[in-house]
Structure formats: structure tokens, C-alpha cells
Amino acid sequence: MLSRKVKDNIIKVLIYLSAAATVGILAIIIGFIFIKGIPGISINFLTRGYEDKTTYVTTELLEASEDTGNDGEVYVSRLGITLAFDGENALAITEIDKDSPLKKAVDENGNTYEVKKGDAITRIGRYKASSELKDIDAEDEKAKAEFLQKAVDEVNGQEDPTVKLKVVRIGGGIVPMAVTTLYMIALSLLIAGPIGILAAVYLNEYAKPGKIMSVIHFAIQNLAGIPSIIYGLFGSLFFVQILKMQYSLLAGALTVSIILLPTIITTTEETLKAIPNTYRESSLGLGATQLQTISRVVLPNALPGILVAILLSIGRIVGESAALLLTAGTVAQIPQALFGNSASGATLTIKAYTLMKEENNLTSACAIGIVLIVIIVLINVASKLITNKFLAKKGLQK
Structure with a gap:
């Protein structure tokens, strides 16, 4: 029989190895992308x-x-x-x-x-x-x-x-795909953000435990587990064909918005749960209505968590491919409308996919990968700065 100290040491070693493996895998992936993609990065690109x-x-x-x-x-x-x-x-x-x-x-x-x-x-x-x-x-x-x-x-x-x-x-650059990606991020968050946040507010502030709440949570859990290709098939059938939006920015954004809802709702709901009930009770005790309490007390204090939800959503949008492939299209152009013949456009991820699949152009695909990594890092930094600034105003920053 192993002694307790030996068991603790083994568990500690496994923890360190797991942490090292995680960092190592990330370093290998990023290193591979940078090694293969750096030759393709240029001002013209x-x-x-x-x-x-x-x-x-x-x-x-x-x-x-x-x-x-x-x-x-x-x-x-x-x-x-x-x-x-x-x-x-x-x-x-x-x-x-x-x-x-x-x-x-x-x-x-x-x-x-x-x-x-x-x-x-x-x-x-x-x-x-x-x-x-x-x-x-x-x-x-x-x-x-x-x-x-x-x-x-x-x-x-x-x-x-x-x-x-x-x-x-002369072409060979990524400007159309970069602009389309930014459009997709803005439009998807504009649609999914308010719906997801308000749904979380209902679940945490208004809904009472029971069948309705159980059904909603069950639906959210299932939405989170559905593969994105299924969302893409639905978007292609409903938005592209039935609603006749064709391959377009709006069809892609609506499809991605559905994908984002579980992330936004779950993260925001957990953040709202972390707000002490004493905040609500104090506000209500001073004569504020429930809606005033939510809008002026609860949501402002939950802003850092909501920003995390938005950040996670942006990362999902940037990395999405299957759903957008079937709804937004693969044309390397800047969409000129929300839907219709001139509204189709490929995001950076879609273009990286087509470059590998159709042209076997690993260098350009990895160069786009570098751009995506930089975008995610910048978003993380910006989100962190915004959160710290908010906490500093509230006197909560360490």
C-alpha cells in the first residue's frame, strides 16, 4: 500500500504534467501556425x-x-x-x-x-x-x-x-474577409446579445423554479450540444431558402446568433447569481421597482461577467466555419447589403478552409491563422482593460 504522502506526490505530479501538457499543446499549435504562416504575411497581404x-x-x-x-x-x-x-x-x-x-x-x-x-x-x-x-x-x-x-x-x-x-x-490580400468577419461579429452580437442577456435576466430575476424554468434550461443545454453543422443545415434551409435571403451576411449572422445564445445566457445567468441578494434588497427597500433594481443595480455590477460572455461569443464567431459555409457563402468580397445577390461574403476562417481544401495553399491558410490569433489576443486584451477600468471605478480592483 502506498502511503498518503506518496499518493499526494503522485497526484501533484499529475497536476503539474497536465498543466505543462496544456501549455505545451498551445505552444505547439501556435508555433506551427506561425512557422508556416509568417512567410505569407506582408503589407500587401x-x-x-x-x-x-x-x-x-x-x-x-x-x-x-x-x-x-x-x-x-x-x-x-x-x-x-x-x-x-x-x-x-x-x-x-x-x-x-x-x-x-x-x-x-x-x-x-x-x-x-x-x-x-x-x-x-x-x-x-x-x-x-x-x-x-x-x-x-x-x-x-x-x-x-x-x-x-x-x-x-x-x-x-x-x-x-x-x-x-x-x-x-493586384489582389492576394485578406481585406474583404477581414471586413466580412468584423461585420459578422457586429451583426451577430447585435442580434444575440440583447436576446441572451434578457433571457438570463428572466431566468435569474423573474422565473420561479418549476416546469417552465426546467424546459428553458433543458433547451439551452441541448442548444449548446448541437454540432454547428446542424445549425448550418437549418440556416441554409430556413434563412437561405425559405426566407429567400440567399447566401448572405444576414443569413450567416442569424445562424451564428442561435449558436451564441447558450454561451451568452449561461455565462450571464451565472454572473447574475453571483450578485449578492443584499444589493437587490437594499434597492427595493429604498423604494425602487424590480425593473429599476435590475437595470441600475444588478446589471451594472454584472458587467464584467457579461463582457466575458461577449468575449467568448466573439471567439466563437471568429472560429465558426461549418455554419457560415452553408449560409454566408465563400465569395471573397465585402458584402454590400444584408441579404440578396451582393450580400455574400467569406470570413477569414472560411477563406482559410477553402485555401486548404481547394488550393492546398498551406502558407496563406496559416497566414490567415496568424491574423485570427492576433485578433483574439487583441480582443482579450481590450476586454481585460475594460473590465479592469470598470472594477477600478467601483473600487474593486486589486
Whole structure:
């Protein structure tokens, strides 16, 4: 028989090992994502749209002056830009003057279209620069210099005061998915937050023990245990098809809101239970109604716990994939409406999934994973700061 001291030591070792295993697993996961994803992180990745955008624009030309070239670049004075050879998109704009006419270019609809640094020009007038790429060796500096000079000659050879260009705004970035994720977080919390908090208030402050309360708690427990793919199937059938919202931001947010309710209700209810009854009794004793007591005494003191519920919900929204895959869609664009043809949009998690499944692009998928980790860390920090500030005002901060 082992002595009690030996048993205590064994249990203590198991506790330490469990804690170490938890930290180790987290470190391995984050380390793997960062190692694989760091090569895919860049300014362009964080600031560009996902798809290349092609636009035909017309712009005025300046008076010609000296066109200089060095280190594989050439300055085009009549456009006020510096061009470089790009083996994929013909002529890349590496610099653009403050007074360049391209900043006030006009698209085919007559709207102003500002050409920016990083855009590429694939056609100048009738000169199709992109069609000559296949004949140029990327290692042949002389051929590249001649290619750039042809572009300059084409611009300088324009007799009209304007020229038509085909401009490509290079994609490969995550801006549409990041914006869609923020939209999804805001809309889902706007729907689920009030419903979940008010439901918790009813359960803790108004409902009496009995069949109704048992049924509600039973429903909440079952909602928490249902796999998210089931919610996705329901959302796809009810919101997308029956209500004809199509794949849209609203259909996705409504589906995710249902997923969030158990978390918000349970966490908020437990927080309300932790508020001492003496607070309620004191408020009621001073003549306040029950509603005034809840709104001015109970809920303000429960704010830190409610913030925890919101934080957990945000993490669930950011990490959700199955439900949104079947309701919000996989299009890498910023939704232009709540529902309808232009309301579909992929979140960061959905895009990471499709990158792996359809393109086997591990680097970009892990790069998105890094962005998601950073978002969660920032949310945690912000929530902690807000909670500490609240506690400091109440004189409860340690």
C-alpha cells in the first residue's frame, strides 16, 4: 500500500504534467501556425483585396519632360509615374507623383478612379503590354529595359491629350474577409446579445423554479450540444431558402446568433447569481421597482461577467466555419447589403478552409491563422482593460 504522502506526490505530479501538457499543446499549435504562416504575411497581404480587379480608365497627359530609367525602372513624365517590369502583370507602378493625372483618372462609367502605387498597367492605348510578356526572359535585363521603353514611347507617342489604360489592382490580400468577419461579429452580437442577456435576466430575476424554468434550461443545454453543422443545415434551409435571403451576411449572422445564445445566457445567468441578494434588497427597500433594481443595480455590477460572455461569443464567431459555409457563402468580397445577390461574403476562417481544401495553399491558410490569433489576443486584451477600468471605478480592483 502506498502511503498518503506518496499518493499526494503522485497526484501533484499529475497536476503539474497536465498543466505543462496544456501549455505545451498551445505552444505547439501556435508555433506551427506561425512557422508556416509568417512567410505569407506582408503589407500587401494585409492591405489588398483578394481578387485582381481590372479597370479601364482614361486619363489626361502632362507635358513631356525627361524620362529617366535605372535599376529596371523607368519614369514616365507624361503620367507622373515610375514603372517596373512585372513578369506577371506587365508594368507595375512603383511610384506615383502627388500631381499625377492618374489620381484623377475616369473609368468607363464616368466615375473617378484613383490609380495607386502597386497597381499594374497591362495596356496603353492600343499597345497590349501583357501580350509581350511571354516573349521576355525575366533574367534578360536588356529585354526588360526594351519592354519598359516601349511603354514610354507609346505614352509619348500619343497625339491626343488623353490616353486609355487597362489597370489591374493586384489582389492576394485578406481585406474583404477581414471586413466580412468584423461585420459578422457586429451583426451577430447585435442580434444575440440583447436576446441572451434578457433571457438570463428572466431566468435569474423573474422565473420561479418549476416546469417552465426546467424546459428553458433543458433547451439551452441541448442548444449548446448541437454540432454547428446542424445549425448550418437549418440556416441554409430556413434563412437561405425559405426566407429567400440567399447566401448572405444576414443569413450567416442569424445562424451564428442561435449558436451564441447558450454561451451568452449561461455565462450571464451565472454572473447574475453571483450578485449578492443584499444589493437587490437594499434597492427595493429604498423604494425602487424590480425593473429599476435590475437595470441600475444588478446589471451594472454584472458587467464584467457579461463582457466575458461577449468575449467568448466573439471567439466563437471568429472560429465558426461549418455554419457560415452553408449560409454566408465563400465569395471573397465585402458584402454590400444584408441579404440578396451582393450580400455574400467569406470570413477569414472560411477563406482559410477553402485555401486548404481547394488550393492546398498551406502558407496563406496559416497566414490567415496568424491574423485570427492576433485578433483574439487583441480582443482579450481590450476586454481585460475594460473590465479592469470598470472594477477600478467601483473600487474593486486589486
